[in-house]
Amino acid sequence: MLLSCASDDNESNENFSDSQSNNQSEELIFSNTEILNTDVKCEEFDTHVYCISKSAQVAKKYPKWGTLTGYSPEVFCSTDLPLLVCTETTKSLLAAMMEWGSYGNAEYWIIGSDKTAAKNLTDLNCQRRKEKDQMRLEDCEWKHGPNGDHGFESYRLIGEESIKTNQPSGSAGLNGDRGWGFHYFTSSIPIGLTDYFPYIEPWQEQKLAFHEYFHAFQHSFIETEDYDIRDKLLGPVWFNEGGAEYMAHIGFKKSFDEGILSTPIKEDTTNPYDFKEAMRNKLEYAKMSKKEVCPNLDIGDMSYQNDCNGASYDLGTWAHILLESKTTMPNLLVDKFYPILEENGWEEAFNKTYGISPKEFYSEFNQFINQSTDDQLKLLDKIFENYNLN
Numbered sequence: 276m277l278l279s280c281a282s283d284d285n286e287s288n289e290n291f292s293d294s295q296s297n298n299q300s301e302e303l304i305f306s307n308t309e310i311l312n313t314d315v316k317c318e319e320f321d322t323h324v325y326c327i328s329k330s331a332q333v334a335k336k337y338p339k340w341g342t343l344t345g346y347s348p349e350v351f352c353s354t355d356l357p358l359l360v361c362t363e364t365t366k367s368l369l370a371a372m373m374e375w376g377s378y379g380n381a382e383y384w385i386i387g388s389d390k391t392a393a394k395n396l397t398d399l400n401c402q403r404r405k406e407k408d409q410m411r412l413e414d415c416e417w418k419h420g421p422n423g424d425h426g427f428e429s430y431r432l433i434g435e436e437s438i439k440t441n442q443p444s445g446s447a448g449l450n451g452d453r454g455w456g457f458h459y460f461t462s463s464i465p466i467g468l469t470d471y472f473p474y475i476e477p478w479q480e481q482k483l484a485f486h487e488y489f490h491a492f493q494h495s496f497i498e499t500e501d502y503d504i505r506d507k508l509l510g511p512v513w514f515n516e517g518g519a520e521y522m523a524h525i526g527f528k529k530s531f532d533e534g535i536l537s538t539p540i541k542e543d544t545t546n547p548y549d550f551k552e553a554m555r556n557k558l559e560y561a562k563m564s565k566k567e568v569c570p571n572l573d574i575g576d577m578s579y580q581n582d583c584n585g586a587s588y589d590l591g592t593w594a595h596i597l598l599e600s601k602t603t604m605p606n607l608l609v610d611k612f613y614p615i616l617e618e619n620g621w622e623e624a625f626n627k628t629y630g631i632s633p634k635e636f637y638s639e640f641n642q643f644i645n646q647s648t649d650d651q652l653k654l655l656d657k658i659f660e661n662y663n664l665n
């Protein structure tokens with residue numbers, strides 16, 4: 276099964292409109308930046324479903340990049356999807372924002388498998404991009420057509436293919452451009468929230484929304500619009516994706532413990548969410564892949580293209596567990612690392628946060644990953660303690 280976050284979850288480098296998009300951004304003052312609950316309000320139109328927070332405001336103007344705003348995310352869903360897809364994704368995004376703060380504003384687009392519904396969503400999206408001077412209409416339509424990269428049609432096809440072949444798969448990504456000034460997400464059908472695959476757990480999709488929003492959090496701490504510099508600052512794949520995956524599980528687990536989120540009941544699912552079980556599965560998959568696919572590849576040398584059969588995400592998750600288990604502090608990424616990232620650069624920020632160089636850490640991690648699973652799993656007790664998890 277593939278439930279992934281697209282590898283281009285940063286600004287795609289493409290030919291969008293030449294207009295200056297930051298002319299919409301100005302200094303706005305935010306007094307109440309807290310998202311207080313996960314109550315959602317949804318409207319069902321002929322062309323799409325639109326969900327937002329019941330209490331938090333929707334942005335009318337784009338704030339300065341990286342500002343903590345407390346804005347509601349805007350979620351746009353294809354009409355061929357059950358309403359639950361839209362409500363639960365919005366709730367998960369709100370819960371993630373309660374955890375890490377709502378930075379800037381965010382649009383989350385969920386594409387089903389139906390062609391007409393996808394066309395309606397494309398029209399709506401391109402109208403918005405045009406109105407906000409972010410893309411020319413023809414560029415937007417091309418992007419979301421059959422030849423576009425990470426456009427709506429490519430996400431629609433993932434869903435269609437998955438249903439047709441009865442192979443569960445899905446993908447989501449942070450696909451906007453830094454110059455647009457907001458966080459722009461795209462997702463194929465979150466199959467765990469539908470009846471297409473009764474055995475896929477709804478929590479996988481809730482957790483995915485946390486993962487995606489964590490990418491927005493990471494990007495919020497990088498001001499520069501230079502694509503290459505941004506890419507370098509995000510660090511290696513294990514760090515960037517492993518960090519999003521690790522924090523997604525932490526954030527989701529906390530929301531769960533605190534009763535902020537619950538998992539919708541699906542008839543055939545048997546496994547409720549269990550943090551330790553999820554981490555054990557990742558560890559076992561990561562160790563197996565490392566042994567069979569990339570025995571000599573350091574996590575530091577993995578890339579989106581050379582990712583040890585996708586194990587870089589899971590190895591990265593465990594690398595973050597190892598890093599945090601050495602301290603008594605939770606939230607090192609959120610509270611320490613990202614706030615000092617841009618001024619220090621990735622390597623130096625890593626050094627300052629963890630008190631060790633990346634190179635030293637890689638050799639430590641190589642030793643760690645060869646230990647017995649029982650010994651490795653012991654680190655989770657430390658994480659539970661640090662985060663005060665149940």
Ligand SMILES: [Zn+2]
Nearest residue numbers: 280284516519
């Ligand atoms: Zn990701």
